[in-house]
Amino acid sequence: MTVNQIIGDSKNQIFANLGKHFFAWMMAANTSKYDKIVSDRKRSLFANLQGKVLEIGPGTGSNLPYYPKDIHWIGIEPNPDTHSSLHKQAAKLGLKIDIRIGSAEWLDAEDNSIDTVVSTFLLCSVPNIDYTLQAILRVLKPGGRFLFIEDVAPPQGSLLRQIQNTVSPIWKAMGDGCHPDKETWIALGKAGFSSINYERFDAQLPIVTPHIIGIATK
Known part of the structure; x- marks a missing residue:
């Protein structure tokens, strides 16, 4: 590996770390508002x-308070690094x-072997949604x-879609891998579930405002 490659890799790592810190800060700044919007839906x-x-x-267990205890x-x-927080939250x-x-x-x-699988605010950032x-399943x-x-x-064709398409590469780097313009409902429809029911709602977050909530049955 050359010196330039080492320097380049270091710059990429620094940028990635800064991006993760920025994303964490942005999400923390909007957590209270987001929780109010999704709490009843989660419940x-x-x-x-x-x-x-x-x-x-x-993550650190934001969904745990909504689960039945049995x-x-x-x-x-x-x-x-999140496991200790999960254990503390669960014990509480x-x-x-x-x-x-x-x-x-x-x-x-x-x-x-599993009755129910749950994911929240996750599929936008997986490397391969089909896998x-x-x-x-x-x-x-x-x-x-x-x-x-x-x-x-x-x-x-919407203004927000144009904005998402423009900022997607930067958002992915700074948003821990999240693709804001991912058409998740299409992937769900092609996956092979026997039925899919979902509705759209506005989460009032920067860039990633549109959300879907639903149930897909095997």
């Missing part, structure tokens, strides 16, 4: 969960949890459900 979406529930990318919760979280809530290392494209669970959805039991709240692209 309704997660109200009747039973059995084994696998959440992909739970479920068997499994979290696939690749960042070990009286929720038993099982945290596993993995990724959205490789879920550490047996085939046909992720196939992984979800693999672990779900027949009749199992995938519950999601995700930011998505606005309609083609």
Whole structure:
């Protein structure tokens, strides 16, 4: 490796780290407003969960307060730095949890073993959404459900879509891999679920305002 390559890699790493710090700051600044917008939706979406529930990318546990206490919760979280926060949050809530290392494209669970898979604000940032959805279908039991709240692209030709298309490369670098213009509903429709029901709503966040919330059944 040449000196220029080393310098270039260092610059890229510095930019990536700055981007992650900026994204974290932006999300923190909007967390209170976002929570007010999605809290009732989460409460309704997660109200009747039973059995084994696998959440992909739970982070520090923002969804844990909305889960029933008698479920068997499994979290696939690749960042070990968040695990202690998850355990503390679960202990405070009286929720038993099982945290596993993995990724959205490789879920550490047996085939046909999970009653419900959950993802929130995640699918915009997975490297390959098609692989992720196939992984979800693999672990779900027949009749199992995938519950999601995700930011998505606005309609083609809209001003916000034009803005998203323009800033997408920068947003991806500074937004921890998030593609703001991802047409997630199309990928869901092609994945092979037996039924998909979702609705759109406005999350009032910069750039990633359009969201969908719904249930896909295996």
